[in-house]
Amino acid sequence: MADSSRRRENRLEADGPESVWIQSHSSFAPAEGTSAVKFREMTADDVPALFFVRPRTRENALTLEELQRLGINPQSVTERLGQSTKGWVCDDAGQVVAFSMADRATGEFLVIAVLPDYEGRGVGGKLMYLAEEWLAASGCKRAWLSTDLDTTLRAYGFYRKRGWTDWKIERGNRYMELRPLP
Numbered sequence: 001m002a003d004s005s006r007r008r009e010n011r012l013e014a015d016g017p018e019s020v021w022i023q024s025h026s027s028f029a030p031a032e033g034t035s036a037v038k039f040r041e042m043t044a045d046d047v048p049a050l051f052f053v054r055p056r057t058r059e060n061a062l063t064l065e066e067l068q069r070l071g072i073n074p075q076s077v078t079e080r081l082g083q084s085t086k087g088w089v090c091d092d093a094g095q096v097v098a099f100s101m102a103d104r105a106t107g108e109f110l111v112i113a114v115l116p117d118y119e120g121r122g123v124g125g126k127l128m129y130l131a132e133e134w135l136a137a138s139g140c141k142r143a144w145l146s147t148d149l150d151t152t153l154r155a156y157g158f159y160r161k162r163g164w165t166d167w168k169i170e171r172g173n174r175y176m177e178l179r180p181l182p
């Protein structure tokens with residue numbers, strides 16, 4: 001696959017028994033005054049922070065009201081985490097600054113969100129890789145996601161760069177897929 005070298009770049013190193021992941025992307029440079037970010041699995045304790053990050057992305061931001069209308073609220077996310085959904089967070093000095101989630105039952109890549117100050121440093125790529133790798137390890141042969149129709153949004157170029165391809169357009173949403181998984 002065209003981006004296989006990038007996938008290799010994204011291999012992660014375990015950092016101790018708590019499965020804390022360290023950033024190894026060559027282009028990552030922590031902002032002055034911040035510590036190196038860490039990647040770890042999401043827990044129910046992280047759920048409130050997800051609802052801080054998701055409305056604050058530079059593009060594609062969703063208000064709490066819009067999320068609620070989609071049936072996405074702290075309770076629903078906590079319930080999903082106890083089922084077939086798993087998530088990962090990027091943590092900077094104890095603050096969640098980005099996260100991703102996927103569902104192994106359907107192969108859906110559910111969400112990715114990176115706070116504006118942390119964009120363009122490899123954070124989104126790492127979070128996406130963790131989800132893709134877990135879906136593959138869970139037996140999914142293919143992953144899919146839905147996103148905005150607007151191809152000028154950063155997310156579309158980001159997905160394409162990572163090997164995702166257009167699948168279909170339905171009810172005002174673009175659907176993309178990734179196969180094979182890493």
Ligand SMILES: CC(C)(COP(=O)(O)OP(=O)(O)OC[C@H]1O[C@@H](n2cnc3c(N)ncnc32)[C@H](O)[C@@H]1OP(=O)(O)O)[C@@H](O)C(=O)NCCC(=O)NCCS
Pocket residue numbers: 006027057058059060061112113114115118119120121122123124125126146147148153154155156157158161
């Ligand atoms: C999309 C998003 C997750 C990307 O996160 P990020 O941390 O900035 O991404 P990264 O820095 O890991 O990687 C970006 C990669 O995509 C590439 N990329 C980004 N925009 C691109 C574009 N328009 N065209 C081609 N490549 C692009 C970058 O060059 C980079 O590749 P590289 O690592 O080989 O240099 C982030 O911008 C975000 O949270 N956006 C708002 C929320 C959102 O849209 N979520 C998706 C809803 S469907």
